[in-house]
Amino acid sequence: MMNRRMASWALFTATAGALALPLHAAEQATPKVQLKTSLGTIVVQLDPAKAPKTVENFLQYVKDKHYDGTIFHRVINGFMIQGGGFTPDMAQKPTRAPIPLEAKNGLKNDEYTIAMARTGNPDSATAQFFINVKNNDGLNAPSPDGHGYAVFGKVVQGQDVVDKIKAVATGNRGPYQNVPTTPVIIESATLLP
Template sequence: MQDKGISETAFPRLINDGTPTPAGIVAIFLGVVVVLAGINVANRGATTTDIVDLELTWNSGANSGIVTIELYPDDAPIHVENFKLLVENGDYDGTIFHRVIDDFMIQGGDFTNQDGTGGHAAKWFGYCNGDPGVAESNCQRTSHTIPDEADNGLMHEPCTISMAKTSAPHTGGSQFFLIPNDSTPSWLDGQHTVFGQITSGCQHVTAIS
């Protein structure tokens, strides 16, 4: 399966035709120390937003912190629904952030392979590896993806969460990335879907990246 990462960056290419480059291998190696120990959805009386708490540990458990994310279902309804379903199913628990790039982002969510080549949508959203022309009955669950919502007006600003995917459209599944407070990767705007904002604990993302 093709690696699902950041399709267009000004940083060294991490994947070439689905194979990690040396830079990508280094990024993956650095990421194995970051574990998503637990994650839960907490509806706190908001009607248009949802709150998610991510419990992170890194450096073999020597460091830990809570990252709180406000999700935007009005702006990215499918992404938020998919993300919440994966959270509620426990799919993210104990997974790693397999890719960490200094001053750029940390990426996780591959709950099947833990290396950036796996993961999938929580349910059928009408796309099979980005193809809307395939029937659900002919699409393996591991190939379930979600449609892009990258034109929602949300930008890749510091302390946001966005969906990772291949360079092809509609190939997001479960992998996501968090942007630290010292990064503004605006070249991703309109390509990857931003679906939430870190409201607390962004310093942990920055420390990791």
């Protein structure tokens, strides 16, 4: 009798766990992050299936509150809006180690997608990201530099906010170009439930 109860309990536990796993996996399959900016709210849906290291990296910066109080420091209408690395006084925030490039994941630098910024070194992305404001085929892997830029999600809410940001007046600030004359602040970045 005891063995039958234990076997039934084990079967119930295994079945309940198996049933719960897909629900949890589905919740994690497409995490969403809310970027509350001084011009409105943007929600990005991430794609960890196609860009697992990039999504993990971005989410860690979100959890660490790294993006809170940073700005969109580079805005080029007809190209992209870039943020996540500087404070309003143009102080660069410290970052963790760079991550490997995941540009050959099948995702394209299309309008309203989010991708990681990097230097000329393909494996140099840290915290800075950009949102494409048009289809930027020249950034897809392999791009003219042979590498491309890793797309890891897309804007699913707040496209109008992206459009507001891309239209702001910009100028030079110290050695930096295309800096909004009025800072566009990322007030908070939050993983949505």
